[in-house]
Ligand SMILES: Nc1nc2c(ncn2[C@@H]2O[C@H](COP(=O)(O)OP(=O)(O)O)[C@@H](O)[C@H]2O)c(=O)[nH]1
């Protein structure tokens with residue numbers, strides 16, 4: 184059975200500071216490795232364990248993959264979730280406009296793209312915004328560096344990466360992936376994000392050493408049914424943990440204002456120099472963006488991508504709000520019908 188130290192589990196000193204040492208002990212801390220309908224899988228200092236779900240009202244209080252929880256030993260369930268260093272979440276609109284947590288305490292978001300025609304700056308910028316919004320550090324991984332000269336792809340990625348580091352790798356080569364050790368060593372937790380075919384499964388296999396033994400982890404069977412490997416924490420040979428969640432890839436770009444501004448920092452700053460705070464940058468006097476475009480000071484393609492992503496995020500935010508309002512209105516209607524029904528029965 185695998186034993187872990189708290190630091191290997193990814194428990195940070197800052198998290199320990201949140202414990203009330205009068206009633207709580209670090210020995211009861213565990214890392215959530217999988218969430219099932221009927222149970223939680225956790226990793227403790229003494230190895231893996233299963234916990235029951237606890238009745239947390241607020242969806243954001245419920246444990247998700249990567250969470251550090253304090254175990255209630257008597258009830259064999261989490262007593263509470265410790266404050267998260269980062270969280271990926273999805274706002275699923277429904278009767279209560281539910282928040283669905285996807286992964287927590289991810290240190291590094293590996294944004295995966297390939298050194299080929301799949302390389303699309305707009306896609307990278309989208310993922311950069313999402314990772315930054317979640318509070319994780321983005322690192323761009325350019326796979327298939329063995330199949331083409333990675334130099335032009337590295338250069339293009341670095342132009343949009345901001346403070347994010349960019350690495351070109353051969354995802355099939357374990358030796359080559361040792362250069363990722365700052366983000367994959369013990370105590371580190373990374374997640375893989377990227378579109379289909381870029382090499383995420385290959386990276387999971389090589390980083391976890393699974394590929395060599397079993398010929399690869401199968402994501403789906405022939406009928407497309409998902410195995411439980413989705414949303415789980417994989418131990419990497421270098422000691423850290425890896426999350427490869429299908430949900431991370433499907434995240435809609437919503438509620439990411441801060442992430443977008445961080446990814447297009449230069450343009451977001453320039454926008455603030457327009458004369459009007461609500462400048463649309465289309466013909467208004469004193470527009471700093473139009474002036475910079477005319478002077479060739481900013482890349483027009485990059486500006487267009489920023490505008491497009493902002494529109495997409497605004498549209499998704501509006502749709503969510505609309506659906507939330509609609510479901511609230513519907514809830515009110517139901518309650519009124521119930522009230523009237525009750526009154527008429529009482530009569
Ligand atoms: N030569 C080479 N092939 C790769 C590399 N990364 C991925 N591949 C291949 O690209 C294909 C798609 O990879 P996969 O991991 O399934 O992509 P996913 O859809 O992101 O999970 C597979 O045939 C991999 O073997 C790489 O760095 N070098």
Ligand SMILES: [Mg+2]
Nearest residue numbers: 383384385402
């Ligand atoms: Mg895959």
Ligand SMILES: [Zn+2]
Nearest residue numbers: 457462464470
């Ligand atoms: Zn303007």
